[in-house]
Amino acid sequence: MRRLTLVCLMAAAWAATPAHAGLFDDEEARRQIADLKAKSDARADQQAKSILDLANQNQRLAEEVANLRGLLETLIHKQEVGDKRAQDFYLDLDTRLRKFEAPAAAGGAGAPAEGAPAAQQAATPAADPAREGPDYEAALNFFKAAKYKEAAVAFSAFMQKYPGGQLAPNAQYWLGNAWYAQRDCKKAIEAQTVVTTKYADSPKAPDAWMAIATCQQEMGNAAAAKRSLETVLAKYPNTPAADAAKQRLKK
The missing domain is CATH 1.25.40.10 (Tetratricopeptide repeat domain)
Structure with missing residues (x-):
């Protein structure tokens, strides 16, 4: 009887071992899954933060580009205005100078240079x-x-x-x-x-x-x-x- 009882106890212990091992495996799996989820959430948070930072940088760059474009357009406009004023000034000056030069031209136009050879005088037509x-x-x-x-x-x-x-x-x-x-x-x-x-x-x-x-x-x-x-x-x-x-x- 004692031997039979001992055999029964040993059989029961042997039967309980897989159940205990299975319970341990489930807990380990859940722990690993929880760790993976925590790591995944952390990576997702980091990626979201990086995306937000990148979006903010893009926004700042866009604003800087817009400001530079406005500044460039302003400078171009000022350059065009300056060029136009300079052009008008020189055109006006040119007109004024020609009024003074005209009398001198009328007095000397077509007159051959004194002492120039006759052939040279004939070869050089007077400006009309x-x-x-x-x-x-x-x-x-x-x-x-x-x-x-x-x-x-x-x-x-x-x-x-x-x-x-x-x-x-x-x-x-x-x-x-x-x-x-x-x-x-x-x-x-x-x-x-x-x-x-x-x-x-x-x-x-x-x-x-x-x-x-x-x-x-x-x-x-x-x-x-x-x-x-x-x-x-x-x-x-x-x-x-x-x-x-x-x-x-x-x-």
């Missing part, structure tokens, strides 16, 4: 003021209408037709401005250099030097621009261009 003036005005009207490409073509044709005309320095100067208005500083400098060399005594020469300095500055050659401004002060000290050069050199 009756045609020169309208052709110049036609080219200048293109510039006034902001048709800068057409203005460049017209002034180039004028210079080929009237290289020794009374209005040639003016036409060459506005040819340079027409190229500058098209943002072609290289051709603008080339055109204005003709004014500063071939027509160095013209009232347009100091303005041509100023235009060259502007192009050099925009091309990133500050040293060359400084030399051009200093040339204006040295060669044309008592001109409006010299006053403008002084102000620019101070900056």
